[in-house]
Amino acid sequence: MSLTAHIPSHRKPRRSASKLAVRAGVAGGVLSTLAMAGTASATPSTEPVHETTLEMPVLDMDLAAEVSSSVTKAAENTRAAAVDGELNALEETARTGAAAEAKQLKADAQQKADAEAKAKAKAEADRKAEAERASRSTERTSLQSNSGSSSSSSSSTPKGNSSAGSSQGKGTVTAPATGSAAAIVNFARAQVGKAYVMGGTGPSSFDCSGLVQAAYRQAGISLPRMSQAQSSAGTSVSLSALQPGDILYWGSKGSAYHVAVYVGGGKFVGAQNPSTGIVERSLSYDKPTGAVRVL
Structure with missing residues (x-):
C-alpha cells in the first residue's frame, strides 16, 4: 500500500467519456432542429394558406336612425346650451x-x-x-296805536274838537293828500280787508309789492314788480318827514323784503301776510327801515 494512498488529490475528477458523448449528442440535435426550422421558414410553403375573414356586423336601419337622431339631439342641446349661456x-x-x-x-x-x-x-x-x-303782539300794538293817535290828535286839533280827534284816530291824514298822492292813498285804503296771496296783483288779492304797484298805477306811475326794486325807486326820505304816498320798506334799501304805502297820520296800508291780509296799521306796529318818495 502506498504511503500517499490516504492523501486526497487536489485535481478535479475527470468527467466520464459517456457523459460527454451524451451532451454532445443533445447539442447536435438541438442545432439540427434549429437549422431545419430556419430552412423551413426561409422556403415558401407549397401548401395553400387558408385566411380567416372576420365578418363585421351590419347595423340595422332603425339602430342607425336612432344613432343619427341621438347625435342630432346632442348637437341641438349643445347649441341650445350655448344660446342660453x-x-x-x-x-x-x-x-x-x-x-x-x-x-x-x-x-x-x-x-x-x-x-x-x-x-x-x-x-x-x-x-x-x-x-x-x-305781526307783533296785538295787545301791545293796540295800546301803542291808541297812544299815538291820542298824542297826534292833541297836537294837531284844537281842544274841544273831539270829532277831529276821533277822525285822526281812524287813520285819516292831518293834511289830506291831493292829486296823485290822494289817488294812491285812496286806492290803498280801498283794498283793506282783502286777502294776502303771494304773487297776487289784484283785484281780489295782493302781496305787498303787488299792492304798492297797483296803487301807483292809479296815479299813472309804473313801478317795478318786486319789493327790492321798489325800495330803490325815487329819493330816500327820513321817517320823520314822511308824506302821503311815500313807499315804506323793511330791510336794506335795494334788497327789501317788505313794502307798504304811507297814508298819513303815522299810518300805512300794506299786504302783511296770509293771516292778516291787507291792513292799515300805525308805524309803531312794525317800524319800517326807511322810505322813498316817487311823487
Whole structure:
C-alpha cells in the first residue's frame, strides 16, 4: 500500500467519456432542429394558406336612425346650451346697466328733491320771519296805536274838537293828500280787508309789492314788480318827514323784503301776510327801515 494512498488529490475528477458523448449528442440535435426550422421558414410553403375573414356586423336601419337622431339631439342641446349661456350673459349685462342707471336716476331725483326742500324751507322761513315782523303782539300794538293817535290828535286839533280827534284816530291824514298822492292813498285804503296771496296783483288779492304797484298805477306811475326794486325807486326820505304816498320798506334799501304805502297820520296800508291780509296799521306796529318818495 502506498504511503500517499490516504492523501486526497487536489485535481478535479475527470468527467466520464459517456457523459460527454451524451451532451454532445443533445447539442447536435438541438442545432439540427434549429437549422431545419430556419430552412423551413426561409422556403415558401407549397401548401395553400387558408385566411380567416372576420365578418363585421351590419347595423340595422332603425339602430342607425336612432344613432343619427341621438347625435342630432346632442348637437341641438349643445347649441341650445350655448344660446342660453349667451342670453344669460346679455341679461346679466342689461340688469347691471339698468341697476346703475336706476341708481343714478335715484341719486339725481334725491338731489333735486333736497334742493327743492331747501328752497321751500328757506321760503317758509322767510315768510314766517316776515309774518313775525309784521305781526307783533296785538295787545301791545293796540295800546301803542291808541297812544299815538291820542298824542297826534292833541297836537294837531284844537281842544274841544273831539270829532277831529276821533277822525285822526281812524287813520285819516292831518293834511289830506291831493292829486296823485290822494289817488294812491285812496286806492290803498280801498283794498283793506282783502286777502294776502303771494304773487297776487289784484283785484281780489295782493302781496305787498303787488299792492304798492297797483296803487301807483292809479296815479299813472309804473313801478317795478318786486319789493327790492321798489325800495330803490325815487329819493330816500327820513321817517320823520314822511308824506302821503311815500313807499315804506323793511330791510336794506335795494334788497327789501317788505313794502307798504304811507297814508298819513303815522299810518300805512300794506299786504302783511296770509293771516292778516291787507291792513292799515300805525308805524309803531312794525317800524319800517326807511322810505322813498316817487311823487
